Amino acid sequence: MLKFFINSKDNKAxxxxxxxxxxxxxxxVFMPVGTQGTVKAVNQKHLEEIxxxxxxxxxxxxxxxxxxxxxxxxxxxxxxxxxxxPILTDSGGFQVFSLSDLRKLKPDGVExxxxxxxxxxxxxxxxxxxxQRSIGSDIMMVLDECTPYPCEYDYALNSAxxxxxxxxxxxxxxxxxxxxxxxxxxxFGIIQGSxxxxxREFSAKDIxxxxxxxxxxxxxxVGEPVDVMYDIVDFTTSLMPExxxxxxxxxxxxxxxxxxxxxxxxxxxxxxxxxxxxxAYLFTSNGILSMRNAKYKDDFSTIDENCDCYTxxxxxxxxxxxxxxxxxxxxxxxxxxxxxxxxxxxxxxxREKIIEGxxxxxxxxxxxxxxxxxxxxxx
Amino acid sequence: MLKFFINSKDNKAxxxxxxxxxxxxxxxVFMPVGTQGTVKAVNQKHLEEIxxxxxxxxxxxxxxxxxxxxxxxxxxxxxxxxxxxPILTDSGGFQVFSLSDLRKLKPDGVExxxxxxxxxxxxxxxxxxxxQRSIGSDIMMVLDECTPYPCEYDYALNSAxxxxxxxxxxxxxxxxxxxxxxxxxxxFGIIQGSxxxxxREFSAKDIxxxxxxxxxxxxxxVGEPVDVMYDIVDFTTSLMPExxxxxxxxxxxxxxxxxxxxxxxxxxxxxxxxxxxxxAYLFTSNGILSMRNAKYKDDFSTIDENCDCYTxxxxxxxxxxxxxxxxxxxxxxxxxxxxxxxxxxxxxxxREKIIEGxxxxxxxxxxxxxxxxxxxxxx
Numbered sequence: 001m002l003k004f005f006i007n008s009k010d011n012k013a014x015x016x017x018x019x020x021x022x023x024x025x026x027x028x029v030f031m032p033v034g035t036q037g038t039v040k041a042v043n044q045k046h047l048e049e050i051x052x053x054x055x056x057x058x059x060x061x062x063x064x065x066x067x068x069x070x071x072x073x074x075x076x077x078x079x080x081x082x083x084x085x086p087i088l089t090d091s092g093g094f095q096v097f098s099l100s101d102l103r104k105l106k107p108d109g110v111e112x113x114x115x116x117x118x119x120x121x122x123x124x125x126x127x128x129x130x131x132q133r134s135i136g137s138d139i140m141m142v143l144d145e146c147t148p149y150p151c152e153y154d155y156a157l158n159s160a161x162x163x164x165x166x167x168x169x170x171x172x173x174x175x176x177x178x179x180x181x182x183x184x185x186x187x188f189g190i191i192q193g194s195x196x197x198x199x200r201e202f203s204a205k206d207i208x209x210x211x212x213x214x215x216x217x218x219x220x221x222v223g224e225p226v227d228v229m230y231d232i233v234d235f236t237t238s239l240m241p242e243x244x245x246x247x248x249x250x251x252x253x254x255x256x257x258x259x260x261x262x263x264x265x266x267x268x269x270x271x272x273x274x275x276x277x278x279x280a281y282l283f284t285s286n287g288i289l290s291m292r293n294a295k296y297k298d299d300f301s302t303i304d305e306n307c308d309c310y311t312x313x314x315x316x317x318x319x320x321x322x323x324x325x326x327x328x329x330x331x332x333x334x335x336x337x338x339x340x341x342x343x344x345x346x347x348x349x350x351r352e353k354i355i356e357g358x359x360x361x362x363x364x365x366x367x368x369x370x371x372x373x374x375x376x377x378x379x
Numbered sequence: 380m381l382k383f384f385i386n387s388k389d390n391k392a393x394x395x396x397x398x399x400x401x402x403x404x405x406x407x408v409f410m411p412v413g414t415q416g417t418v419k420a421v422n423q424k425h426l427e428e429i430x431x432x433x434x435x436x437x438x439x440x441x442x443x444x445x446x447x448x449x450x451x452x453x454x455x456x457x458x459x460x461x462x463x464x465p466i467l468t469d470s471g472g473f474q475v476f477s478l479s480d481l482r483k484l485k486p487d488g489v490e491x492x493x494x495x496x497x498x499x500x501x502x503x504x505x506x507x508x509x510x511q512r513s514i515g516s517d518i519m520m521v522l523d524e525c526t527p528y529p530c531e532y533d534y535a536l537n538s539a540x541x542x543x544x545x546x547x548x549x550x551x552x553x554x555x556x557x558x559x560x561x562x563x564x565x566x567f568g569i570i571q572g573s574x575x576x577x578x579r580e581f582s583a584k585d586i587x588x589x590x591x592x593x594x595x596x597x598x599x600x601v602g603e604p605v606d607v608m609y610d611i612v613d614f615t616t617s618l619m620p621e622x623x624x625x626x627x628x629x630x631x632x633x634x635x636x637x638x639x640x641x642x643x644x645x646x647x648x649x650x651x652x653x654x655x656x657x658x659a660y661l662f663t664s665n666g667i668l669s670m671r672n673a674k675y676k677d678d679f680s681t682i683d684e685n686c687d688c689y690t691x692x693x694x695x696x697x698x699x700x701x702x703x704x705x706x707x708x709x710x711x712x713x714x715x716x717x718x719x720x721x722x723x724x725x726x727x728x729x730r731e732k733i734i735e736g737x738x739x740x741x742x743x744x745x746x747x748x749x750x751x752x753x754x755x756x757x758x
Contacts (some may be wrong), residue, residue, distance in 0.1 A: 037701065041708040044693065066676065066701045073677045074697060082693045297445070298452045310424065314461040317455060320418065322445045329420040332708055 002139075002186040004245050008355045012237065012264040015354040018214075020138040021183035022078065022086040023053070023104075027266040028354075029331075030257065030347045031056040031088060032340050033274065037081045040274050041332040042340065044083050050309060050341040051348070054085060054138070056269040059131050060092030060099070063121075064114050068134035076136025076181045089137035091128050091190075093144045094218075094250070105145065105228065107165070109326055125169035128247035129177060136181045141216065142170035144190040149223040156194035157202075163192045163218075164206035171210050186213035188247060194219055196229050197235050197281060204239035214245035217265070221251045230259050237264035254346055255282060255371050258363045261350055273343045276375065277335035280324045283342040287372025289317070289336065296321040309341035310334075346370075381518075381565040381592035383624050387734045391616065391643040394733040397593075397624055399517040400562035401457065401465045402432070406624060406645040407733075409636065409726045410435040410467060411719050412653065415444065416460045419653050420711040421719060423462050429688060429720040430727070433464060433517070435648040438510050439471030439478070443493055447513035455560045467648075468516035470507050473597075473629070484524065486544070491745045503671075504548035508556060508566075513559045519594065521549035523569040528602040535573035536581075541584035542571045542597075550589050552731025565592035567626060570727035573598055574607050576614050583618035593624035596644070600630045609638050616643035633662060633725055634750050637742045640729055646755075652722045655754065656714035659703045662721040666751025668696070670714065675700040690712075725749075 006016040017026045032039045032047065034055045039047060047055065057077060060069075066080075074080035077087055093110075096103055100112035109124030125143045132140035144163040147156050167189050179185045189212040193199030208215060217236050220229050233248060240246050247258050247267035257268050273283065280291040284304035289296075291303075300316040311320070311334040323331035346366075353362040385395040396405045404531075410428065411418045413434045418426060426434065436456060441447075445459075454457035456466055472489075475482055479491040488503030504522045511519035523542040526535050533625075546568050558564045566687050568591035570576030587594060596615050599608050612627060619625050626646035627639050636647050652662065659670040663683035668675070675696040682699065690699070690713040704708035732741040 001565055036705045037698075038709045041712075043689075043712060044710060045689065061705075065705050066697070070677050070697060070701070074679055074695070080695075080698055080701075082698070236640045298449050300453055311421075314423065316453070316459075318445070318449060319416075319459055319461070322449070322459075326415045326440075326444050328415055328417050329708065329711055330417045330422055333422060333712065 007064040010357050010359040013261050013354045013359045014266055015351045020086045024139055025053045025086055027263045028347050028351055029053055029267050030343045031269040033269055033271045038062050046337050050344055054088060056088050059089050060095035062135055063131050064116055068131055071134050084177045086138040088139040089132050091133050091141040091143045097146055126168040126173035129170055129173040132179055133180055139186045139188060141188050142167050142190055144192060144218055147194045147219050151194040153196055156196055156199050160192045160199050160203040166291045167207050167210055169223055188212055188214040188216050190218040191236055192219045195232055200236050204236060208241055215240050216247040216249050216324040218249050233260050234263040255367055262290060273339035274336045277339040278332045281375050282335060283339050286369055288375050291321050291324050303338060309338050311338040388737040389733040389736050392640050392733045392738045393645060394730045399465045401517055404465055405433045407640045407726050407729055408432055408646050409722045410648040412648055412650045415440050420715040425716050431725055435467050438468050438507060439474035441514055442510050443495055447510055448663045450513050457503040459595045467518040468511050468514050468623060470520040470522045473525045476525055504545040505552035508549055508552040512559050517563045518567060520567050521546050521569055523571060523597055525574045525732055530573040532575055535575055535578050539571045539578050539582040546586050546589055566594050567591050567593040569595045570615060574603055574611055579615050587620055594619050595626040595628050597628050599750040612639050613642040634746055652718035653715045654727050656718040657711045660754050661714060662718050665748055667754050670700050682717055688717050690717040
């Protein structure tokens, strides 16, 4: 079992940590997304510099490329990508449903065609455990069906049932198998149920009945109104065990993270900081800056005077704008480093505030500034 | 005057150094190309780590974007791009002739249309000095006409005459003006004359009659056979003063650099290491590797066991191949860092060998290996 300790609680918000053989992860935690075994545009040295504690990678993508044979020969993903801190892998369920063509759901898994070359593949709960054994992630996720939004009640009900069955099959496959590289692996279950509270209750009961190392809330941040998301998060965390990490998958904007922390969530991942960075949107303590804006042409001030990242310590808004306008690759690196550092330090501060017992008040203050010029770019 | 000292000579090969107010540059030296104020895909911290002594940037590109007004407000290019070591700027002559449309040569300059937006501009020798004052490069180059290959004799003759006139006008403008940012700037003349020895002699005489801080050989590596290039380099260096740096512009492959060093050249720049890196071609002590090759799929060895760069110390061929195949931005960074480090360490070693007096023998040995699998990618 994953060792998870809660240091402090501030109402529902929790400050804790869990232990993997690749290191301790302090929670709440934001996990930079390294879908294909690399956090886009950011090298591993920079990830360490900005104190990333754990990165997320993706089972679906790694299975297709470079494939499990290569990963096994490499001795697992940690060695392959030269990252010695913890790795969590998403099961690939979300990608099968969002990226691949012609998927066919069956009771024992899902048939799909690769988005790369149209080749046919089948993911069963067992197979996805096996792939994650080949990857060697510290935390693996069960295969689930991530329902879209909006989603009919009946579809969401049947889907939640399927996810429950798959969770049991996953747990069984997990227990029957063992790690390949000498370090322990842990497994999290995923609670589904769309925006229907009774289905969330049903799913939470089923999933938490299985003794996973942690539990995730899936199927949110897929287009539902933000208040609905917060309400479902609040409702679902109240159904989740106190003594295991809670992971809200694929969320989100800085304010979403803070609201979810307040509602008892411990773990997050999202492509927003890197994807928006590559699109020249910079998160700062004074709101969101669109770096292509002409007003930055001769603005030689730091991007965020409260930030200590490589980008902010060395470069000006005017230089970063120039790099974006001139389509230079360095723009992508500098923006991604800054945005990730913004997320990581925000969540580190949130943890301190929970320990101090002043989380909610701090949250209220900081949200005024960081949500200025909110952007509508898709997650 | 630029202070240039020669420590050692090994036949025609020279090991020396020159002093700028941004630091000493040991020669022979390779200058990474940072056309638009950034070496493509490589951040400034990495440039320092691989011991880049000086980078080249480009007057034509910087004039169009971000423009001299921004550069002046920034306090020059060093501050703008956060690079405190020396910078050399090419005059823009080559770009006017290779990139822009509808150029019209006139005795007092060249009219051209921007490759970005078609807007009309005029570069005179004086104007180009002025732009380089705004840039604040440690070494500026005079405006010249870079002849293509092949080039008719009469065209090359008239062009060399024009380049001579422009060189005089440049020197005059240089002396009439002063630096904007408190540090000294130096200026190099450029010898043209295509592949015609009598024209090279004519141009060398004209240009070296003007008291520049250094002299460049232009108009080579534009498509002529490599033996012709070596012959013209050998011939031209014999016409250049001993006590000033000699710069062979836009050259080239690793073997071209070594051959030119043997013929008395001190300075080089070329996009090859970065451009080829971005195209997955890696220079190594065992020849050139095409990293997309399927044979590297499960080759977990280091890219070059004799290399100490970030890429080689941390990542395998298989990982780099995966990044290229998966179109990940990190591939571009890792390949560019490695290739630049290969060039920079090769030239550092060349310098040591000159000092030891064993340059030619070492060159013969090393060329056997590094030219394996030579590629035909354009410079």
